[in-house]
Amino acid sequence: MKAFRTLEIKQSVFADNDKRADELRVKLKENKVFLLNLMSSPGSGKTTTLTRTIEKLKDELRIGVMEADIDSDVDAKTIAALGVKTIQLHTGGMCHLDADMTFQGLEGLGIKDMDLAILENVGNLVCPAEFDTGAVKNAMILSVPEGEDKPLKYPLMFSVCDVVLINKIDVLPYFDFDMEACRQYILKRNPKAVIIPICARTGEGIEEWCNWLRQEVKAWQA
């Protein structure tokens, strides 16, 4: 019988996913679809923020939404009620979405006839940051009750995000949330981050956020 030999592989486990993510971006560019990956903790207001965003943009952009959850379709139902294309992705216990799952989700949604695809990632500040989904830009929502120290505790999440929305600013008077310290913590990890304070409930700041999105979609499609 043949002897065992050592085969060097020297491959990063993330390399396979990164390759798929790059392929997905090429496909998105060809089809002129802008994919936004939206991340946050559970309960930070992703679905409410998405609802406000869709209400503002659905007459000017063709929007599709992928709702990723470990189980259930409560969020997908809320979004579908707004009249945009929606698909529910179940991760089956996995804590994040990878580029392959995102690819499948986009095919299910139909990559043609869309300007803006939004992926609502699993509510988690750790794992989604480790895996490139193939999105053109990453956004995350940090809500005031979570505290301004989150960029220090979850540095990777804040360093991969192009834009950070600080949500629930209407409750600022009731929390010891230091907005200036929060900005500094975010910028320390990611000097290029765009930071937009919003309140999805009242609509404050949503216009500025939508303007950022409009510009990014336009730049990607140009």
Add this chain to the structure above:
Amino acid sequence: MHELGVVFHVIKTVEEVAGENNITEIKSVTLEIGEVSTVIEDYLRKCWRWSVEKKSKLLKDTELIVEIIPAVTFCEDCKKTYGTIEHGRICPYCGSPNTYLIAGKEFNIKEIEAR
């Protein structure tokens, strides 16, 4: 945190390599894991056990070897390096916060022993 997901990636990659090299038996798979990679060895081993028994005939009896890569941080101001686990983000030599990680986030498939 996401040990199960990375185990699936490892199995897929190793099976591909085995296919390309006409390998029928794998004695061991060696992974390199950074100290601050967020992957916990104990959980990783449990996920590995479960996954290979369920999903991989080829890897069912393969030994999983884990090599830990120490986390090292570099200080931009005094140009020294230091252990990340002991000292965190602030340089213990000059107190500067302008530091970045140079090793310790890896998660690599290093090699396999096979025939």
